[in-house]
Amino acid sequence: MFSYLFKKICFLLASFFILASLTFILMKMIPGDPFSAEQSLNAEAHRALLKHHGLNLSYLQQYKNYISELFKGHLGTSLVYQNYTVNQLIRESFPTSAYLGLQALLFAITLSLILGLVCAFRPNSWSDHLIQIGMALGISVPSFILATILQYFFSIKWHLLPLARWETFSHTILPTITLAALPTAFMTRLIRNNLMQILQMEYVKTAKAKGLHPFTILWKHALRNALLPVLSYLGPLTSVLLIGSFIVENIFSIPGLGQWYVKSVANRDYSLIMGLTLFYSFILMTLNFIVDIACGLLDPRIRIMPVEV
Amino acid sequence: MQVSVTLSHSQRFKYHFYSMQMYGILILCFLILMMSVGPYISTYHYDQMHLAAKNHAPSWNFWFGTDDLGRDIFVRTCYGARISFCIAIATVCIDLFLGIFVGSLAGLANPKVDECVMRLLDILYSIPTLLTAILLSVFFGSGLLSIVIAVNVISWITMARIVRGQILLLKEMDFILAVRSLGANSSYILLKHLLPNTWGPIMVTLTMTIPSAIFSEAFLSFLGLGIQAPMASWGTMAYEGLPALQYYPWRLFFPAAFISLTMLSFYLIGEGLKKTFNSSYSENIL
Numbered sequence: 248m249f250s251y252l253f254k255k256i257c258f259l260l261a262s263f264f265i266l267a268s269l270t271f272i273l274m275k276m277i278p279g280d281p282f283s284a285e286q287s288l289n290a291e292a293h294r295a296l297l298k299h300h301g302l303n304l305s306y307l308q309q310y311k312n313y314i315s316e317l318f319k320g321h322l323g324t325s326l327v328y329q330n331y332t333v334n335q336l337i338r339e340s341f342p343t344s345a346y347l348g349l350q351a352l353l354f355a356i357t358l359s360l361i362l363g364l365v366c367a368f369r370p371n372s373w374s375d376h377l378i379q380i381g382m383a384l385g386i387s388v389p390s391f392i393l394a395t396i397l398q399y400f401f402s403i404k405w406h407l408l409p410l411a412r413w414e415t416f417s418h419t420i421l422p423t424i425t426l427a428a429l430p431t432a433f434m435t436r437l438i439r440n441n442l443m444q445i446l447q448m449e450y451v452k453t454a455k456a457k458g459l460h461p462f463t464i465l466w467k468h469a470l471r472n473a474l475l476p477v478l479s480y481l482g483p484l485t486s487v488l489l490i491g492s493f494i495v496e497n498i499f500s501i502p503g504l505g506q507w508y509v510k511s512v513a514n515r516d517y518s519l520i521m522g523l524t525l526f527y528s529f530i531l532m533t534l535n536f537i538v539d540i541a542c543g544l545l546d547p548r549i550r551i552m553p554v555e556v
Numbered sequence: 557m558q559v560s561v562t563l564s565h566s567q568r569f570k571y572h573f574y575s576m577q578m579y580g581i582l583i584l585c586f587l588i589l590m591m592s593v594g595p596y597i598s599t600y601h602y603d604q605m606h607l608a609a610k611n612h613a614p615s616w617n618f619w620f621g622t623d624d625l626g627r628d629i630f631v632r633t634c635y636g637a638r639i640s641f642c643i644a645i646a647t648v649c650i651d652l653f654l655g656i657f658v659g660s661l662a663g664l665a666n667p668k669v670d671e672c673v674m675r676l677l678d679i680l681y682s683i684p685t686l687l688t689a690i691l692l693s694v695f696f697g698s699g700l701l702s703i704v705i706a707v708n709v710i711s712w713i714t715m716a717r718i719v720r721g722q723i724l725l726l727k728e729m730d731f732i733l734a735v736r737s738l739g740a741n742s743s744y745i746l747l748k749h750l751l752p753n754t755w756g757p758i759m760v761t762l763t764m765t766i767p768s769a770i771f772s773e774a775f776l777s778f779l780g781l782g783i784q785a786p787m788a789s790w791g792t793m794a795y796e797g798l799p800a801l802q803y804y805p806w807r808l809f810f811p812a813a814f815i816s817l818t819m820l821s822f823y824l825i826g827e828g829l830k831k832t833f834n835s836s837y838s839e840n841i842l
Contacts, residue, residue, distance in 0.1 A: 261679055262679045270691065389812075392816060515694070
């Protein structure tokens with residue numbers, strides 16, 4: 248277990264280091280410096296700005312500073328919103344994003360569990376087919392389209408839910424549904440397929456022979472084993488939620504971090520893009536790491552198997 | 557509970573083939589037809605403006621309506637399909653060449669090289685794809701080529717991993733031993749025996765990477781990073797149509813519907829292929 252843990256930690260650090268270096272190299276590859284686009288600057292002010300941001304040093308020195316700042320957890324300052332550091336922005340807006348993400352996650356897990364069980368309880372029945380069609384739609388309709396469809400019908404046509412903004416609980420409903428749609432579809436499919444496979448196994452036959460109710464078998468015996476692949480899906484799932492949050496926060500004008508990211512991309516605010524990209528990848532990689540460890544704890548085969556085939 | 561009926565191989569193939577993929581392939585054919593002949597049917601050009609007919613609702617003149625500059629949405633949707641299919645073809649090429657090359661190299665090389673290559677790929681793989689794509693497209697600027705690079709720079713790794721896994725499995729099998737004992741060299745074995753047996757998983761993986769590349773393009777364009785006006789891509793059109801949703805919903809509806817149709821067709825084909833090849837592959841998203 249310890250060697251497994253050690254290997255995973257080395258991996259996490261190496262990936263993060265590579266990504267940090269990659270972003271640095273990309274940043275240096277843009278022709279000119281961040282301030283050369285501003286026509287109004289005279290040479291004096293330009294030099295002062297460069298010096299203020301430490302951009303007059305050699306690349307190697309800059310790289311050293313950058314990495315050491317990263318180790319201290321400083322992600323730099325925004326170039327467009329001069330008074331903001333990236334850390335400040337994250338502190339202010341990340342809680343909103345995290346709240347929305349967690350709500351969507353809970354919603355997706357609950358719903359997909361229910362739908363998956365319904366599917367596996369009566370395979371190839373009309374309810375199963377209906378859910379499968381729904382899942383195919385959930386996978387193939389991108390979130391920005393789903394969001395606008397939901398807005399069009401629920402807010403504009405039927406006036407049931409607020410169109411946008413972030414105030415009361417009713418404001419969170421449409422964003423949550425949009426964000427949860429794709430993960431729900433994937434997880435339902437995953438749970439259904441796993442359950443179908445497990446229901447063919449010998450121990451389920453034993454349980455059936457004991458005369459247990461089909462639902463008890465499903466709930467007590469099969470579901471437990473079907474959930475492990477779902478756990479390992481939680482890593483990619485957070486990435487889906489995150490990418491979704493860029494779009495959802497933009498469409499529903501929610502003051503979260505995703506909106507800042509999109510804004511920084513639109514403004515070409517390079518240091519903000521770098522900082523937020525690093526922050527996002529850090530979160531994703533750490534979550535993937537935790538999920539890997541959890542899977543290793545729950546299923547010894549994963550940590551013993553030398554190569555995945 | 558699945559009913560196990562003994563079918564001959566060809567029967568099973570036919571059964572699965574006609575069930576799911578067929579719908580997917582039909583949708584795909586429809587899209588390809590539209591992409592190739594659509595612009596010739598219509599009398600308009602994709603950047604031709606009709607200022608007298610701005611935001612025109614779908615009608616006999618403008619089948620899918622017009623946008624805020626009076627451009628015909630039908631023609632623009634057809635051109636959007638061309639861009640999406642360009643991305644798809646580029647993805648297929650990169651996946652097939654780079655993915656298969658690296659994957660088979662890692663699978664056939666000695667274990668140390670394999671270990672090094674795979675660890676490196678694992679690290680690259682753990683970096684979120686769309687974040688890299690966003691980062692790269694910020695730097696390469698906008699345009700079709702930069703989008704293709706940004707979308708595909710990581711995506712071929714999936715293919716490499718799948719191919720490597722398959723080759724590791726296959727190369728221990730008896731028929732490879734037999735060929736080897738007949739004196740065949742590695743490249744012959746790879747081309748004639750290993751790769752032909754890997755086509756199933758390769759095709760299934762392609763049905764996952766192609767839609768995710770198309771989706772990435774739409775996503776980047778939707779963020780304003782992708783294809784720029786006056787060129788038309790589905791993502792750009794959806795982005796432009798979004799503010800006008802309340803009054804001119806068709807401006808968003810048509811590009812959105814076509815993105816969804818494309819995704820659906822690949823999903824159906826992929827599911828069908830999976831059943832046909834009768835194995836389970838690891839889930840891959842985005």
